[in-house]
Amino acid sequence: MSLQKITEVKGQGIYVPGDEIDTDRIIPARFMKCVTFDGLGEYLFYDVRKNEDGSDKQHPLNDERFKSASILLTGANFGCGSSREHAPQAIYRYGFRGIVAESYAEIFFGNCTTLGIPCFVVTKDDIKSIADAVEADPSVEIELDVANERIRFGEQSVTAVVRDTARKALIAGRWDMIGELREAADTVSEVVGKLPYMSK
């Protein structure tokens, strides 16, 4: 399967502050009553973005200045909690193509990589610098350089970490693993043969 090689992502940024933003907050459970991921983007951060009558709350995603943002800046342990892929699917379908945070929860990180969303790790101070630049000028272009683990914005740049396994997969265009996993069917049956509990 040939996939896009993701070496860099460019776009405008939006800062959604907060640590421990869990997947229930990213996509509340009631919106998972669906058999496809279509349309999930609409419900991204729904309960912190909307009042119960459907009107807008004050939230960066409701701010006109950031409507065309495609890079999400946030805090520590982003995506903790449930393993629901509905969370990164909602992020992707809303229009985000890259995330910059202090740290990520394990399962969420893997789910993002599988969808081709690079997750950059930078320090709290550097997130603040990028967020300040975005606040001062929402149109500033942020460039996430996956291959070189750098983030450039305006005249500035900061170093970042993109976990090795994710970086290699993204730049090689092998972030969706199914093709590679299917290549080893024979070895899989050998391993299966050694495990008694796998027998019929």
Next chain:
Amino acid sequence: MFCGLNFKTSNAMGKSLFEKVWDAHTVRSLSNGQTQLLIGTHLIHEVTSPQAFGMLRDLGLKVAYPHRTFATVDHIVPTDQRIEPFADPLADAMIKELRKNCEEFGVTFFDIPSGKQGIVHVVGPEQGITQPGTTIACGDSHTSTHGAFGAIAFGIGTTQIRDLLATQTMALTKLKVRQIKVNGKLGPGVYAKDVILHIIRQLGVNGGTGYAYEYAGEVFENFSMEERMTVCNMSIEGGARVGYVNPDEKTFAYLKGRPYSPQGAAWDAAVESWKAVASDPDCQYDDVVEIDAADIAPTVTWGINPAQAITVQESVPSVDQVPEDEKAITAEALEYMKLAPGQPIKGTKVDVCFIGSCTNGRLSDFEEAAKHLAGHQVAPGVKAIAVPGSQVVDAICKEKGIDQVFRAAGFEWREAGCSMCLAMNPDKLIGDQLSASSSNRNFKGRQGSPTGRTVLMSPVMVAAAAIKGVISDSREVFDIKETADV
């Protein structure tokens, strides 16, 4: 022929259970440096699997090893009545989709009429599908529950469910192993739930990122299988994707004679291999944490993540008291929970009491709560519901009259499912109701209302809150003076 797998390590350096199981299931290294790992047992449910089957269809693929995937329906099922079609058309579409997928792809489905339906993490163990030395995955973060049997069990996303259906393998990065030893004896009224809330409070919600947790020490040796499951279940709330306990005689006794357990000569061979899969005494851990059981008291959460926990005798913290990097989230939690800094958590009014979930919805949870509930009444104005984790749990509770104790006390006794743990069915909080809950997450909006508030605690503590109408110390309410043998 069914024979035990040889897990014995011959080299000088011992291995942990995690390493032994990882090695036995390794297929190969992948181009990105990850490992292609065989996942022997795949559990699925209606919420995270339909898209994966859809992707499989799009790619024209079949399920590679259909006899190793097991399905049940738990998240969306109503718990008041089971007549189909369900009142909620979306929920009804989901159960029908799962039924169709299982039929088309040849997957065993513990459907409602089977009498074996329930929360996937309750069903796997009680059917004997969960076994030591195996790898398990499920599109649900609480899959770590199965680690109680000495399995390595991962919560995964939907694309990985597709990978697993198509190949029985997935791409994973090897975890480090932290041994968490809890030695000593738990005090009266202190349960497995308190142990895991205490651990998460100590190590933080992301303290386990990159680690598998191996739970060990006298407390775990003395724990029943169900208590071990409660602890392993919440590993992910501490950031650890995997949590496990080394298998022992209790594990084998639990599994003997279950529908999917090996039988006859195969049983003896399996037990031999299960004994060998336990961590070697001389293995090296990446980290070791020691906790004294005497330091653990009945614990409740006060905030919006499971690490924001205190003992029931403590007061809610103030922003000034917490370290710099916790100030923002402490302020956010106090505001959301509508609690005043410094106020004792004991005495906080509760609106809803919920006993159930994959954390605490098993027989011993209801049995222990019923023991104390007998002869008491739920306080006026409190809605109290008990939701068995599976139809099997429900049937045994009914056989033993446990449901009657709950009903007599004023609880509603419901049908099996996830229910108010995440409120994907009609069981939800309303407005800013405060819930005393035996579930696993106190996130904002978790129990179905965007402003609803959750306080996590053990089932016996929920029972105490239900009777008093306020958060209470169950040791005082029920005069608990001895440690329970759960």
